[in-house]
Amino acid sequence: MRRIVRGVLLAAALAGPAMAQERTIRLVSGFAAGGASDLVARLTAEAIGPLLGARVVVENRTGVNGVIGAAEVARSAPDGNTLFQCPMSTMAIVPQLVGANLPLDPGEALAPIGNLALSSYGFMVSAKGPYRSVQDVLAAARARPGQVSFGSAGVGSAQHLSGELLKQKTGTDMVHIPYRGATPAILDILGGRTDFMITNLADVPGQLREGSIRLLALADTGGSALYPDARPLAEAVPGFDVTGWFGICAPRGMPAELAGRLEGALRQAMAGEALPKRLAENGLSPRFEDAATLAARIAADRQTWREVIRAVGVRAE
Template sequence: MRRILLAAAAALIAFPALAQDRTIRVISGFAAGGAGDLMARLIAEYVPPFMGARGVVENRTGANGLIGAEVVARSAPDGMTVLQCPMGSMTITPNLPGAALPIDPRTEMTGVANVALSTYALIVAARGPYQDMPALLAAARARPGALNYASAGVGSAQHLSVELLKARAGLNIIHAPYRGATPAVVDILGGRMDFMITNLGDVMRQIQGGELRVLAMGDDAGSPLFPDVRPVSAFVPGLQMAGWFGICGPRGMSEESLARWSDATRRALENPTFRERLLANGLTPMFEDTRTFNARIAADLQSWGEVIRAAGVRGD
């Protein structure tokens, strides 16, 4: 008995965090059921245990994810509250002229680690008139202004991805913004919208159920779930569309805290079950440490800013 107690005491000395009942909050800026919420729950499940803590998810929706970001930005920079940060919230929304933002993530947030790349797909209703990408492009060119596309909102990644497609392919297509991907998909299934570009995590259930058809993948890497679907660049040369889901924190986190989170994320992504769950939802595991992730954020801020200015998109 004495030997067991000594061993337990030694373990607590070696791993003091395990002796504490610590709870880390992972904030999601999006409603339950979408890809962002799923990503937050996977992060909360797999990453905090490597820091001797348990994770809980809190959904704080609004402002294209920035209501959730505000919660994190106003929290103590001790690593106990982080944001599941998608590309759109960190690099697109801050670029929108006229947008009333609760915070500026460029100055009030910092990247902690990247977790996964998000594969985009161009989807249509399976029972609709478009059987392949050439048919959709031909219809758009034959009837300028007649086709419409849905998005999760003005200035969302879904919106700007189609704006890229329109610019590169010389198309005139009407935008219909929705309050999130779910109602947009409902109207595609109902035949009220022609198509949408969105991340696979938002539409996997409908694709697997035969309700939606994938016409093209957003980037050349594609998805192992759809090996026979060609990338959109096969029809519009040079066009690439992909996103990412990472972990962000309030500005002012210590180097020690950032390193601890980065290491825990790397170790979590070595877990085969974590990787399999990401892949099953159209996400590609992609670890990037703090420095690399912040470099990606900076590059995407610049590139999406150029798209927004060229398309004349505003947030008001």
């Protein structure tokens, strides 16, 4: 009976346009509307709907840094009708925090379909502040241990762990100031109440354009087409490399043919002009990666952040 049911689901998913037009695919974002995850989900839905002959609807299921949405998708039938916009923090960081007490581990409960974009993180300070280089910040941290501060979107966030990774690699003592989201943290950078922040470039496109925030370096080594003059932080801090990403995942157990069709739709959308252009306009670096490549990225990042979390003893709030 199980084989019969799976065969019916697969046949419906692979059916011609007349039947497929009746389908509705839910693409769940684990974060609030207006954020980077929601943006990627909506752009993806618009791009792949026609390719799949279906209506793709974005639903926001917020909470626990995306885990609530991930859990809902993981418990859904693997029939291609429920997908998840899976970002680095949800898949690689949050499940490994001490005391997280999660309903499941998204990195293990979901199957990668493909990646759409990389997200450069930047080492940022206020343009009105005294820092002109990464070396300036590190020199101040060494001269005044425990006084130079960095902001983040909250305990266990990618911004927080990036700052902890910087402390590890430079042997400096700097103070973490957690906020409830990236926006208030950025406001305190602008106001001079914290010294620096390592955050997603997509969080601050307006401030970078207007010049109120100074981008001292990129946290990854791949560079950014939007900021070609920005140098990698690894030049000042060897071995430092943090890159965010925004993929699409599905419940485990999906038939290979159906997973392949979904991956093919993502590949086709990223081969066109519209989706990559709109991702780039919003501060992201378009990059299609197939399911195997995304799986390898998830595994590597889980290892990186596991080591940081264990060394620092970061606990979930």
